[in-house]
Amino acid sequence: MAIIVPNNDQDCGWTTAxxxxxxxxxLSGDWTTDWVVVGAGxxxxxxxxxxxxxxxEQRITLVDAQIAGEGAxxxxxxxxxDSTLNDGHLSDTGLAAYQQKYALxxxxxxxxxxxxxxxxxxxxxxxxxxxxxxxxGQYLEKLERFSDTLAQLDxxxxxxxxxxxxxRLGTGYYQHGIHTDGGVMLQPAKLARAxxxxxxxxxxxxxxxxxxxWTESGQGYSLKTPQGTIxxxxxxxxxxxxxxxxxxxxxxxxxxxxTASLTRPxxxxxxxxxxxxxxxGLLSAQAMGATVRLTEDRRIMIRNTAEVWRPLNMALTxxxxxxxxxxxxxxxxxxxxPADMIANTWSGITCISANNANVFEQISGQVFAAGCxxxxxxxxxxxxxxxxxxxxxxxxxxxxDMIEQRPKPKWLxxxxxxxxxxxxxxxxxxxxxxxxx
Ligand SMILES: Cc1cc2nc3c(=O)[nH]c(=O)nc-3n(C[C@H](O)[C@H](O)[C@H](O)COP(=O)(O)OP(=O)(O)OC[C@H]3O[C@@H](n4cnc5c(N)ncnc54)[C@H](O)[C@@H]3O)c2cc1C
Numbered sequence: 001m002a003i004i005v006p007n008n009d010q011d012c013g014w015t016t017a018x019x020x021x022x023x024x025x026x027l028s029g030d031w032t033t034d035w036v037v038v039g040a041g042x043x044x045x046x047x048x049x050x051x052x053x054x055x056x057e058q059r060i061t062l063v064d065a066q067i068a069g070e071g072a073x074x075x076x077x078x079x080x081x082d083s084t085l086n087d088g089h090l091s092d093t094g095l096a097a098y099q100q101k102y103a104l105x106x107x108x109x110x111x112x113x114x115x116x117x118x119x120x121x122x123x124x125x126x127x128x129x130x131x132x133x134x135x136x137g138q139y140l141e142k143l144e145r146f147s148d149t150l151a152q153l154d155x156x157x158x159x160x161x162x163x164x165x166x167x168r169l170g171t172g173y174y175q176h177g178i179h180t181d182g183g184v185m186l187q188p189a190k191l192a193r194a195x196x197x198x199x200x201x202x203x204x205x206x207x208x209x210x211x212x213x214w215t216e217s218g219q220g221y222s223l224k225t226p227q228g229t230i231x232x233x234x235x236x237x238x239x240x241x242x243x244x245x246x247x248x249x250x251x252x253x254x255x256x257x258x259t260a261s262l263t264r265p266x267x268x269x270x271x272x273x274x275x276x277x278x279x280x281g282l283l284s285a286q287a288m289g290a291t292v293r294l295t296e297d298r299r300i301m302i303r304n305t306a307e308v309w310r311p312l313n314m315a316l317t318x319x320x321x322x323x324x325x326x327x328x329x330x331x332x333x334x335x336x337x338p339a340d341m342i343a344n345t346w347s348g349i350t351c352i353s354a355n356n357a358n359v360f361e362q363i364s365g366q367v368f369a370a371g372c373x374x375x376x377x378x379x380x381x382x383x384x385x386x387x388x389x390x391x392x393x394x395x396x397x398x399x400x401d402m403i404e405q406r407p408k409p410k411w412l413x414x415x416x417x418x419x420x421x422x423x424x425x426x427x428x429x430x431x432x433x434x435x436x437x
Contacts, residue, residue: 004242004245005065005210005212005242005245006065006066006071006210006242006349008066008067008070008071008075008346009319009346009347011319011344011345011346012070012074012075012189012344012346012348013260013261013262013299013301013343013344013346014074014075014078014187014188014189014190014262015070015074015075015189016344017187017189018189018190018193021193023067023068023207023208024068024205024206024207025206025207026206026207026208026209026225026226026227027063027206027209027225027227027228027230028227028228029227029228030228030229030231031061031204031206031228031229031230031231032059032230032231032232033059033060033061033204033230033231033232033233034055034058034059034060034232034233034234035051035055035058035059035060035061035232035233035234035235035236035392036061036062036063036221036223036230036232036234036235036236037051037060037061037062037063037235037236037238038063038211038223038235038236038237038238038239038246039063039064039065039071039237039238039239039240039242039371040062040063040064040068040069040196040205040207040238041069041071041072041073041192041238041240041381042069042073042191042192042195042377042378042381042382042385043238043240043370043371043381043382043384043385043388044062044064044236044238044239044385045062045068045069045073045192045195045196045199045385046195046381046382046383046384046385046386046389047236047238047370047385047386047388047389048060048062048199048203048205048236048389049195049198049199049200049203049386049389050385050386050389050390051236051389051392051393052199052200052202052203053200054389054390054393054395055393056202059204060202060203060204061203061204061205061206061230061232062199062203062204062205062206063205063206063207063209063211063223063225063230064205064206064207064208064209065208065209065210065211065242066207066208066210067207067208068192068196068205068207069189069192069193069195069196070189070192071240071348071349072240072241072348072349072350072377073188073189073191073192073378073381074188074189074192074193074348075188075189075258075260075346075347075348076188076348076350076377076378077188077260077281077291077293077301077303078124078185078186078187078188078281078293078301078378079130079183079185079281079283079291079376079378080108080109080112080183080184080185080186080378080379081105081109081130081182081183081376081378081379082102082105082106082109082155082180082182082183083102083105083150083155083157083180083182083183084101084105084375084376085132085142085143085146085178085283085285095149095152095153098149098153099153100405100406101406102153102155103402104380104383104402104403104406105376105379105380106182107383107399107402108378108379108380108382108383109182109183109184109379111379111382111383111386111399112184112191112378112379112382113184115195115198115382116191116194119194119198121190121191121194122190122194123186123187123190123191123194124185124186124187124190124295124296125184125186126184126185126186126279126296127183127184128185128278128279128280129179129180129181129182129183130179130180130183130185130280130281130282130283131160131165131168131169131177131178131179131280131281131282131283132146132177132178132180132282132283132284132285133160133165133174133176133177133178133282133283133284133285134174134175134176134177134284134285134286134289134436135173135174135175135435135436136175136286136435136436137175137176139176139285139286139436140175140176142285143159143176143177143178143285144159146178147159147178150178150180155180155181155182156180156181156182157178157179157180157181158178158179159176159177159178160176160177160178160179161175161176162174162175162176164177165177166275167275168277168278168280169277169280169282169294170274170275170276170277170294170334171274171333171334173332173333174282176285177282185279185280185281185293186378187295188378191378195382206225209225209226209228210225210226211223211224211225211230211246212224212225212226214235214246216365217231219233220232220233220234220366221233221234221235221366221367223235233366234365234366234367234368234392235366235367235368236368236369236370236388236389236392237363237367237368237369237370237371238369238370238371238385238388239371240349240350240351240371240372240373240377240381241253241254241255241256241349241350241351241371241372242255242349243351243359243369243371243372248359248363248369249359249369249372249409251411251412251413251414251418252353252359252408252409252410252411252412253351253352253353253359253371253372253409253412254308254351254352254353254412254418254422255308255349255350255351255352256306256307256308256349256350256351256352256422257305257306257307257308257347257348257349258303258305258306258347258348258349258350259303259305259307259319259322259323259326259345259346259347259348260291260301260302260303260326260345260346260347260348261301261302261303261322261323261326261327261342261344261345261346262295262299262300262301262342262343262344263299263300263301263330263337263341263342263343264299264341264342264343265297265298265299266298266299266300266337266341270336270337271298273336273337274334274336274337277294279293279294279295279296280293280294281293281294284433284436285436286429286432286433286436287429287433288304288306288426288429288430288432288433288436288437289304289433289436289437290302290303290304290329290436290437291303291304292329292333299343300330300334300337300341302326302329302330303326304325304326304329304437305322305325306426307426308419308422308423308426319345319346319347322345322347323342323345325437326342326345327339327342328437329437330342350373350374350375350377351371351372351373351374352372352374353372353374353409353410353412354409354410354411354412355407355409355410356374356407357372357406357407357408357409357410358370358371358372358373358374358380358384358403358406358409359371359372359409360384360387360388360391360403360404360406361408362391362392366392368388368391368392369388370384370385370387370388371384372409383399383403384403386399387399387400387403
């Protein structure tokens with residue numbers, strides 16, 4: 001059976017804002033390496049860099065099906081979070097579990113912050129925290145419970161009413177909210193590009209090189225690509241939502257397509273009409289509600305869809321239909337703005353497990369995999385990427401201990417029952433989220 005490989009659309013607003021770059025050539029012919037890292041998002045870029053640092057005598061190869069860093073890692077909404085309200089679709093229960101997850105996320109934020117500072121990365125770093133908000137009164141209790149949890153863990157935050165939210169956001173749409181002080185907003189494609197820029201020269205990078213199959217062969221592994229074969233002593237898979245397509249973690253994780261739009265910059269008049277607010281990032285209190293951002297350059301980003309249908313082939317999906325939902329979401333929040341402001345619309349593939357668990361493991365022999373960060377993943381991908389490299393190199397660390405304390409992904413039903421189940425769950429969430437989208 002042919003492996004399904006990524007097929008990105010080309011309108012990611014975060015990527016089109018970057019200076020153009022010439023990709024590394026695709027692999028052609030036979031290639032022998034000690035380690036091959038498959039997938040060059042935050043996880044794979046971090047893993048390849050770390051492996052090269054840890055094993056300077058060994059040959060490290062990084063391959064991506066498309067352009068390095070232009071999968072979910074460039075396409076996400078840019079929330080580098082410490083605290084979470086919606087844990088995918090099933091929330092962690094219990095204070096101890098929440099505390100463990102908060103500690104992990106905080107450590108991941110610190111790792112990214114160290115990298116950004118150490119390398120002087122320009123990623124539009126904005127440490128002003130984030131909002132969680134809702135229009136519907138039924139979410140007030142959920143937000144209050146979240147506030148209690150944060151208070152018990154001494155995590156700085158403030159509950160906000162409608163007029164306080166309006167003053168901070170420039171929209172009167174929301175009735176209830178929380179601002180949490182921790183966490184950072186950033187430009188996701190800039191972070192992916194910056195991680196690519198610090199990749200050691202000793203790492204051989206092949207782009208537009210999808211791995212079509214992999215098998216154990218002799219002392220190592222053989223990976224087929226359209227125009228070549230890689231022979232490696234070990235493999236690190238960092239393909240996130242594409243794990244099941246490569247025969248990994250099937251019945252444990254699944255891909256989900258999220259679609260976002262970014263407007264053109266607001267004019268001075270438009271910006272004044274919404275009250276000249278400072279940049280902000282807001283997450284909905286409802287699982288299928290809208291994620292909305294106002295960027296430093298006065299663009300508004302909105303994401304309010306999640307789909308499981310044909311999730312791996314973004315180019316086949318009707319973007320216009322989703323864009324229409326984005327326009328509706330923007331107009332509800334900013335009725336003073338024109339309806340034709342959207343400059344970019346794109347989709348990305350994220351990876352979900354039923355119990356909000358991540359993948360971090362030695363699959364077999366010298367085959368390792370890291371990924372599946374559910375709704376989050378900027379910080380975790382960098383942390384898990386570095387840590388899986390350390391694990392593959394035989395090392396140990398407190399980061400690995402922390403990661404390995406997390407639950408493993410639970411069993412999921414096989415196709416088509418899984419897809420039916422997800423569609424049913426998403427449809428229910430969408431019905432509940434009508435006012436929050
Ligand atoms: C629209 C959207 C919004 C999001 N918002 C946020 C957010 O605000 N905050 C947050 O923390 N997280 C967010 N996420 C999730 C976050 O983007 C991911 O968790 C993170 O980027 C995962 O990084 P990764 O390197 O593991 O995966 P990816 O960036 O997906 O990288 C995987 C790479 O593997 C490659 N690949 C796949 N199959 C093959 C193959 N067969 N051969 C070779 N290469 C292959 C792909 O081309 C891709 O480049 C969002 C995701 C999306 C899609």
